[in-house]
Amino acid sequence: MTVENAIAATGITLPEPPSAGGNYISAKTVGNLVYLSGVISRDEHGVITGTAGLDRTIEEGYAAARACALTLLAVLRRHLGTLDAIHEIVSVNGYVNAVAGFSDPPKIINGASDLLVEIFGDKGRHVRAAIGVSALPRNALVELQMVVAIA
Amino acid sequence: MTVENAIAATGITLPEPPSAGGNYISAKTVGNLVYLSGVISRDEHGVITGTAGLDRTIEEGYAAARACALTLLAVLRRHLGTLDAIHEIVSVNGYVNAVAGFSDPPKIINGASDLLVEIFGDKGRHVRAAIGVSALPRNALVELQMVVAIA
C-alpha cells in the first residue's frame, strides 16, 4: 500500500501547508535529502499556544506535536507532489515550550513520532531530539523540524 | 555577478572570522555540504549580549542575527577561499536568548535570512528554525548555525 493510500485509509486529512513568513523557504532538496523549516503547532482554530508544565498538559502537547507532523507532511506533499516520493524519515528535532525543569519533552514529541510510524511504518522510524525551550514563535506549544530521504 | 562582487558592491565588510575556542572546528566539508559551528553575535565592540524581551528590542536582535550571518560568511570565506564556491544556503538554525514567552524569535532571525538573500539571491533562500532559549555562550543575544552546499 502506498503512503498516500495509507493516509486516505486512516481518514487523516492534512492541513493547508503554511507559507514561509520571511526570506526563507519551507523545504529544500539537496541530493536525496529534503530539509524542512521548523513548523509551529496549529490546528483549524489557529496556533496551538501555551507552555508545558504551566498551562498545558502532556496530552495537549502530544496533540500539538502530532499537528506539527501533519503540517510537515503537508509541506512535503506540496514540495514533492506526493508523499509516496519519501523513502524514509531521517530525523526529527522537537522543541517544546516548557517551564524550567519540565522533564517530559519526549512524551510530547511522541505525538509526532507515533504519527510518522503510523503512516510510514518502519520507514517512519527516525532519530530525534526532544528539548524544552523558553520561547517559540507566536507562543506556540511545539515547534518541529525534520529531514527526510527521497528515493 | 559573483557573490564576492555582490558583497563588494554593497559595501558590506565581513568581520574577522573567530577561532574555535576548544576541541572543535569552525567548518567541516562532507561531500558537497559544509557544516558550520554555531557562532554568537558580535560586532566591532565585542559580543552583542542581552535577552530579547528583557533588555533588548527586536531591532537589536535583528542586527545581532545579521551580525551572526556575516560572521558565518567570514568563516566560509576562510574555509573555502572564496564565497563564490557556495552553491546555495541549505539551512539556518537561529537561537535567541529570550525571556520565557517571547513570541518573536522569527523577527530576530530574519536579520540573518534577509542578509543571506541580499547577498546570494534565490540561492540564499534556506530552510530554518527560530527558537528562543534560556542561555547562550557569553550571554550572547543570538547564536546561529548553518549548513551550505558547494558546487
Place this chain on the structure above:
Amino acid sequence: MTVENAIAATGITLPEPPSAGGNYISAKTVGNLVYLSGVISRDEHGVITGTAGLDRTIEEGYAAARACALTLLAVLRRHLGTLDAIHEIVSVNGYVNAVAGFSDPPKIINGASDLLVEIFGDKGRHVRAAIGVSALPRNALVELQMVVAIA
C-alpha cells in the same frame, strides 16, 4: 592504531547503549552519514540531573557532557559493529539544562568535544553548537546529538 585499540589503551569503558523509548531509533545511516538521536547524561547511578548555574557546577556539567559522548559511542558501536567504521565526527549539538543567563554552555560541552578528540584524534574534530535550554528529558543536565561519517 585503531579507534577500538585506542579506547582499550585508555581504559575507557563504554556504557550499555540505551534503547529508544518510543517510536524512534537510536541511529540511522543515510549514505555515508550516521544520524544519532539525542542522548541524555547518565552514569552508573542513572540519569545525571540538575541545572547549570543553579545546583550544578561547570565541572559537573563537563562530566555529564563526556558521559553523553560515551553513550553515543556505545550507540555507534552497536549500530556499526565497531567504532573503526567511523571515518570522522561531523557535528555535535549540545544542550545544557541551564538557568536563564548562564553564560558557559561551551565549557560544559567541551566535555564531549575533548573526549571525541582524545579518542579519534584529528578525525574527532567536529563542528558544534552549545545552547542553554530550560528543560531536558528526565531533568537531565545535558543532552547531546551527533552526526558522524563512515568510510
